[in-house]
Amino acid sequence: DFTKAHGIPKESLGKPDLLREATCKLSTSDLERLANLLERFEYLLKNGELKKEEIDLAKALEYGEKFYRLKEQYDFQVSLLEQVGILKEGAILGIDGNTYPIPTLEQIALRLFERREILKTKHDQGFTKLLLVPFGMSLDSLQETLKQFLLKYKKDNPTFNLDTNEPLWVWEEYKGADIGDSPNLVYHPKSFTENGHGGKTKTQILKEQAEGRWTLPPTAGSATGGTASAGVAGGKELGTPGWTIHLLQPSNPDEQDADETPIGIASIPREGQGTPQGDLIPRPPLEANKFSNEYLSILQKAQEDKDSPYHGETGMTPEDWITAFMIHLSETGKPLDNWEKGGESMSYLTGAFFSFSISILVLGAGWSCGSRQADLDRFVPHGRGEDIGVRFSVVI
Template sequence: MPPETPPFIPKQEQEKSFDLETWLSSELHEQYEEKAKALNELGLLEILPECGEIGIVGTDGKECPLPSEEQIKAEILKTPETKELFETKMKQGFTELEITPFGLPLERLIDVAKRSILKHHKEGKLFATKKNQDDESEPLEPLELDENEPFYVWEELKDADTNGALVYYPKEFSKNHQGQTKQELLEDSKDSPFSGFNVYLREKDINIPREGQGQIQGGRSQLETGKSSEDYPNLLQAQQEYQHESGQTLEDWLTL
């Protein structure tokens, strides 16, 4: 017998208070420390031989220091316009800080992900995604794993970020993609304090809601499942409520 279809519940505006100054003075520090610690424990950060700071050496061979908490705060408050933009997106639910060592080879991040999955499985801590991450009463569902192939990788991705075959931030899926290679992105950001890293904000739940179950927050409708790969970038480009948003890179996804 098929499961009962839940009744349709119309979207409603979710009223949530948010104060940027409070987030900057408390949440930012806590989240920054958590992300930096995780990257270090995964072995993705090192003491850079030339500058002496903690960071990464990118695929272009250049040292990229880990952006500091102060630099992130300064970027948010850089101008009245940027401050207003961050306030708007945070009121829409983008309050979780992520720091991605984008400049590292994709192969290295894949290897770290494989080892992390194997470690969790051997410790009995590999579980399916919860429907509601905030629901402590929801039981955890253990996952089976083929330890010989814990992580499937499309063979075309091998060295795709270093040989220029992989294109980032395309505006369309065609020869006229208007995206950039990793080398081009690293070159464009070489004078930035964030060079070699993706520093961004995301929604608290890393899973987008099922079709028809998204909410409206701060005048923005959550993106939902059920759309094609072409639909999502089109929505981000065409609708005002999604301005200044972008999809995640493989590097972002691997280091969540």
């Protein structure tokens, strides 16, 4: 109940002066949500029935709860994003100076409900873990957020083994890589090449999102993705500029049949140690020890083949990984991609790459228990290792 959660007396709803006083401390996004609720309530009183879209929304929220335990996941992540300072008054500040409100629970529920048929296979394969990523923020800011998050986590959990002098090691070229007139970081490439890679800079993506021209990375059921419309506030449009909404496989897939909330992010198995997921189109695990450009090739071929077990999936970016790491550690008490621990691997981040005039480098990330720190690293496209693999997600 929105009014109860925000301490708004019910008697104030019909009295403008009392309502103004009761809501003066609400954030902009909460005020928009309250206005939307009051508008819907007024329609119900006048017409004695809900609008058709209200009925659809109710069905969508029910669907989201049944198949994704959506509200619990959403509330937890919004709370964490607020605690670490990413989310301020319901929004983030993008590298372009624009403010981007976080997608609402209703938006996400509607998106899942409307795409339920094309997402059926991915749900069957275990893609039930929600991940809200503030893509529009600067990567430098997210790195600093991760550092402070780790230090705070260590303070609250003294037994957590962390190098407090350097909780996050970052290769120097990450600094400022997503900003400026000629950024070195390219997102959503089709190939790791200097020319013809098909990717775009973060600034280009944000501009196209704002204009309603941005084509999302391929989603389940579509080889080309969908268009992200510009609207976001109030939940009346499905576009969520500045943000990406992912579904991943959780760390507790065996408990999903028991109606458990998806917890954490599934690890990347070593070669020969993975377990297939799904009955409709069984999905062989993406195991470690392949070339990074081989993983990208698997992804690209899958977009043209609806029968591929990886159809509709996309590679992750450093923004995705940082957010996933914080969620995973908060929920499981274990660092994500602890590659020095047997059975887990580092992760290539094939959703982006460094394009320099003299070289092409693929991003990678993981946790080093030996160094007691998180790592944001880089690798050559034609290299591979038994302790590094890849994680794909479904962008909705």
